Amino acid sequence: MMSNIPQYSNDSAGIYIHIPFCRKACHYCDFHFSTNTTYQDEMVDAICLELKLRSKELAHTKIETIYFGGGTPSVLTINQLQSILQTLRDNYSIHPQVEITLEANPDDLSADYIELLYKSGINRLSIGIQSFDESELKWMNRSHTVEQSYIALDVLEDLHFIDYSIDLIFGSPLCTDEVWSKNIEEISRYRSPHLSCYNLTVEPNTVLHHSIKSGQVIPLEDDMHAALYQLTHDTLTSLGYEHYEISNYARPGSYSRHNTGYWMGNHYLGIGPGAHSYNGTERSWNVSNNALYLQSLKLHTLPSEVETLTDTDKYNESIMVGLRTMWGVERKRLQLTHGQEQYVEAMISQKLVVVTPERLVLSERGRFQSDRIASQLFKEASL
């Protein structure tokens, strides 16, 4: 599976647009969003202004991918989305085969809305299904029901023109082998070219975190998370999906071009409150507060902070993200100490690492532990 390995490109980039609104607050979520959707128009105007103010940053670069993330971008009306898309067309050089993805919740996806999205230029949807189990959805405090998920997916089956991806989450305290098996088996009913299966993590200051701290919720054991991860891999690869990144599966070649760009180290511009950008040497991030973001844009100033990355930062990050993918990292780029080479040998004998003449790749089991293994290969790791 090592053909067509995506490459770093310095003359193309992606744009991420953060839409910071949601209908409900999911109990596990620590993304930046507000459930107060009354000032959506104002936010869309500010996002358009930020796009104009920052267009020089990608003046000589073709925009290969655009990604509306959040939050829940599908809370926006077609007119609001069209106004952002028009600003993009007026101020950036957009590749004719651009991938434009919009994250959407099933309760927003009527056939009419999807057709209008497509006519506006959005050619890929990433749908937050999360679970086909009603009790789990309720526990997560999602805004939609299982029935709404089925309706949205049936509509997508009929509308062949639009590409889509399904998001699922495993590892909630209600997630048994049976619940999760049913979730991933449901996938076989759909053509879904792409799937993201995230392992639920407990983030600080979320409702989930407080419920665990107060003893109301007992989290699953680590072994159970690992077993669910393996079950996901076994089921989805038997359905013909490639497991191309720790949490991502695709029909052959139907990778998310936008996310693959991140993993290859390509440049990207992040627009909207809380969005991050990377230009090859600096990482910057906008303030994660809707009111402060709007205030700042009213004064035509960018509400962002910047950090310059050292060569070591960039090297370590490329190891971290590369090892999460099925392409791994190029061996010629590795600068391992003697201790790290011995560590790799030990990982090979434990069948966690595989080496080819060109690349170092983690096995399925290794990928589930990729953060731990990658950190041992960092520059300045204490081996």
Ligand code: SF4
């Ligand atoms: S819809 Fe998505 S962004 Fe919004 S609260 Fe739920 S998980 Fe978080």
